Amino acid sequence: MTDFWLASGLLLLVALSFLLIPVLRGRRAQQEEDRTALNVALYQERVAELQAQGAEGVLNAEQLARGRDEAARELLDDTENAEPLRSARLGKALPILAAFLVPAMAVGLYLHFGASDKVALTQEFATAPQSLEEMTSRLERSVAAQPDNAEGLYFLGRAYMAQERPGDAAKAFERAVGVAGRAPELLGQWAQALYFANNKQWTAQFQALTDEALKADPNEVTSLGLLGIAAFEGERYQEAVDYWNRLLVQLPQGDSSRTALLGGIERAKEKIAAGEGKGSAAVATASAASLTVKVELADALKDKVRPDDVVFIFARAASGPSLPLAARRITVAQLPIEVVLSDSDAMMPNMKLSNFPEVQLMARVSRAGQPGKGEWIGRSSPLPSDTRKPQHLTIDSPDNPDK
Incomplete structure (x- = not known):
């Protein structure tokens, strides 16, 4: 801020110079005018003396004319360097008064309408914060200075969540929704x-918010994770597995959240196997459908893919919706691999392997990480969803999502 005010002061000095220079020039012009008037008065006095001497007979006509010419030359020499008089003048008081009023008004208007607080915040954000508390404090001041900044409100909410202040976070996110709209x-x-x-008490409001988010974006990760947590806390372990498996497909292979998520899925499956939770008997019956498949990459494609390219292994209904019923996400570097697809890997609770008599196995290489579109694919023939025999799938064909 010191640099800012120094620069502002220099600009004010420049502005003052435009106001004070005319005053100084006016004083100089007045001095020139006074000197010219004195020279004229001396010239007139000299001419009067010459005329008096001529009348007394001291000077003849020729001497009188020569004296007048000499006095006129002296007057001309004294006045030829004088500046021309200006017809319009502001006077002395008005420019001086303006010289003090203009800077005072400029500072007052800037303090009222300006953005000195934003300048300070910009300079502060140029350096990394030393703690989460310092970051939160900066974000609070930023939001106070820019209350319609949805991005600032979003990051403030995330900071509050990191500080375990969910009540404050909820208010920040609610304001962000009001500013930016109902983004999933x-x-x-x-x-x-x-x-x-x-x-952690589930209400109709939370359900409505997550339903709206998933309707706009079925892969919205926060809603999927939250619904899984709520289902686990409510002892609906199969629902928790279903939601978390949908979330798992969206996370990159190296994401740090995958470990915790996989641990939660295993704990939920242990609860299901032990017969715990609500509706566990029905879940055990429904979970009977599972498919074992070994996936490998054709030799001809090994030079055309990269180790970090994403591979989606999934089963979809042979006839019906094209949405995957169960899916896993790996990378090319993990091929060949054997995986088991079951109802516990379902993308949606009401769309499981056991709900469809025939399914088709597919494995897709997608460099962009998109489950529905990629570069290379392998497909199986339709097979019963209760097949127990291990299946073999080779990725060997260019991907065509329409097939």
Whole structure:
């Protein structure tokens, strides 16, 4: 801020110079005018003396004319360097008064309408914060200075969540929704903050927010994770597995959240196997459908893919919706691999392997990480969903999503 005010002061000095220079020039012009008037008065006095001497007979006509000419030359020499008089003048008081009023008004208007607080925040954000508390404080001041900044409100909400202040986070996300609209990601974050602020007690409001978010984006990660947590806390372990498996497909292979998520899925499956939770008997019956498949890459494609390219292994209904019924996400570097697809890997609770008599196995290489579109694919023939025999799948054909 010191640099800013120094620069402002220099600009004010420049502005003052435009006001004070005319005053100084006016004083100089006045001095020139006074000197010219004195020279004229001396010239007139000299001419009067010459005329008096001529009348007394001291000077003849020729001497009188020569004296007048000499006096006129002296007057001309004294006045030829004088500046021309200006017809319009501001006077002395008005420019001086303006010289003090203009800077005072400029500072006052800037302090009222300006953005000195934003300048300070910009300079502060140029350096990395030393702690989460310092970052939160900066974000609070930024939001106070720019209340319609949805991005600032979003990051403030995330900072509050990191500080275990879900109530404050919920207010920040609610304001962000009001500014930016009902974006799925904001709705998911808002529902999550409300859930933890309400001591993990599920309500119709949270359900409505997550339903709206997933309707706009079926892969909205915060809503999927939150619904899995709520289902686990409510002892609906199969629902938790279903939601978390849908979330797992969206996470990159190296994401740090995958380990915790996989641990939660295993704990939920252990609860199901032990017969715990609500509706566990029905779940055990429904979970009977599972398919074992070994996936490998054709030799001809090994030079055309990269080790970090994403591979989606999934089963879809042979006739019916094209949405995957169960899916796994790996990378090319993990091929060949054997995986088991079952109802516990379902993408949606009401769309499981056991709900369809025939399914088709597919494996897709997608460099962009998109489950529905990629570069190379392998497909199986339709087979019963209760098949127990291990299947073999080779990725060997260019991908064509229409097939």
